[in-house]
Amino acid sequence: xxxRISATGGSYNVxxxxxxxxxxxxxxxxxxxxxxxxxxxxxxxxxxxxxxxMGLSSAHVQSEIAKHFWxx
Numbered sequence: 001x002x003x004r005i006s007a008t009g010g011s012y013n014v015x016x017x018x019x020x021x022x023x024x025x026x027x028x029x030x031x032x033x034x035x036x037x038x039x040x041x042x043x044x045x046x047x048x049x050x051x052x053x054m055g056l057s058s059a060h061v062q063s064e065i066a067k068h069f070w071x072x
Contacts, residue, residue, distance in 0.1 A: 037069040 043051070044065045051061055 033069045036067075036072070040065045040067065040069070
């Protein structure tokens with residue numbers, strides 16, 4: 001059995017033999033979304049001096065934090 005989960009701006013193919021496998025795949029997607037949202041929040045709140053020390057430009061940071069949580 002194969003499922004297709006779609007979100008605006010992206011789609012995820014989830015192949016599963018059981019509903020437990022399907023739920024695990026959905027949870028993996030949700031956890032990934034939460035991790036991206038948390039990372040972008042950290043980028044947004046990190047001091048510009050530290051970002052510069054890490055080699056990240058303001059333009060790069062702004063483009064990253066402007067993305068929705070489901071975008072990679």
